[in-house]
Amino acid sequence: MIDLKLLREDPDRVRASQTARGDDPALVDALLAADEARRAAVTRADKLRAEQKAVSQAVRSASPEERPAVLEKAKALSAAVKAAEAEQAEAEAALRAAHLAIPNVVLDGVPPGGESDFVVLEQVGDVPSYDFAVRDHLDIGTGLGAIDVERGAKVSGSRFAFLTGWGALLELALVNLAIAQAVENGFTPVIAPALVRPEAMEGTGFLGAHAEEVYRLERDDLYLVGTSEVPLAAFHSGEVLEELPLRYAGFSSCFRREAGSHGKDTRGIIRVHQFDKVEMFAYVDPADAEKEHARLLAMEKVFLSLLELPFRVIDVAAGDLGTSAARKYDCEAWLPSQERWLELTSTSNCTDFQARRLGIRSRGANGLSPVATLNGTLCAVGRTIAVLLEVHQRADGSVRVPMALRPYLAGREVLLPQ
């Protein structure tokens, strides 16, 4: 939720943000109107409540003769209060709806426009070339006995896969490497629940535009998380944080319905319904948010560099940001089989938007105020394995293990086909 104070003081800034995102700036005026209507309703109801309280008190001290008259008046006021409160509730619900309709205000410098309007900030490493016909990760992975999509489909349906042998070991190695890096940098490792209650899902903003992406267990009214950002953000919901920053690295499975992506990335394990991920999450003072964002991005770059993967960093355009994000950087690694860049990690600065909704505050000079939250992928395991296999493949179908990963694979330097 955006800051209503900012909205009142500088509605043009919010309108500009809407325009940059390709969203309707008229929603801003709808919100302003709803805000005013609510305040009017609150004032009316407050006045009546105050009067009612006074008359109710008077009932006690009234003499037997005046009592019936006072009681009469109290009853009338009681009814009036009830009506005013109903109006207030209505106005509050309308405000909430209008409030939720507006995504976070984008930061200065975010490129306006849609998915293709991103700006490339830098490229790390050269696009590799091969003196043999490259194979895609599924061919290589199948050859290594590392990936089994056929049985994945048999057991669970399309977009599911088994990681077997080296595939399973690679996952554990990647996760261990990521967690080790996170711990070294002061992040608290967390194993988070993958099932969460509606409030957690809602509070993190995933039931808005992303609602179709989310698995829901209707019988139990629980949701399967699409990223551990959800439990990590909800972790401190409703709390006053005495110490900032707080940094967590959550490891969990992630579930995505991939509704509307039929036919996209259907081969292999680039886009599946279930994968594991190590996700960074930080709670910081809003003044430090941009600095922290750079820090998370740096963590991602180090990790990809350790895997010896060439990648580029893009500044995602306003229209392609999530509801909660004010700015987002993606790291895209080179995918040799398709000769294109593929998003491997992503880090978002949600400023105080998410924290406001989740009620996460800290003590400042002028009382309590929402903190800033940021999230970033350290390692999305499935995709990372896919890219790793492709980039480090050799002509004979074997795969070179990057140096940093070897300690986590019992010193293994090369994975050989079976």
Place this chain on the structure above:
RNA sequence: GGAGGGCUCGCAUAGUGGUCGAGUGCGGCGGUCUUGAAAACCGCUAGGGGUGCAAGCUCCUCAAGGGUUCGAAUCCCUUGCCCUCCGCCA
């Protein structure tokens, strides 16, 4: 799955229809005293909303939501969470 018990101001508790947004203890903060510290003593110690330049005034919040009543922390209903016992599974 069955049977009970609970949820109050950071923590522990008091409070069973009206001056209770709420007492006490602990903790925390500030002060007096002290060479310093401790002890003792004194004071302060929720959050949110409305209105106002401000001081202030005012409303809401005793797990959440509904209900009864002129009036609810207190009575009723629903939900959530926690705990105990039994059963079951690991």
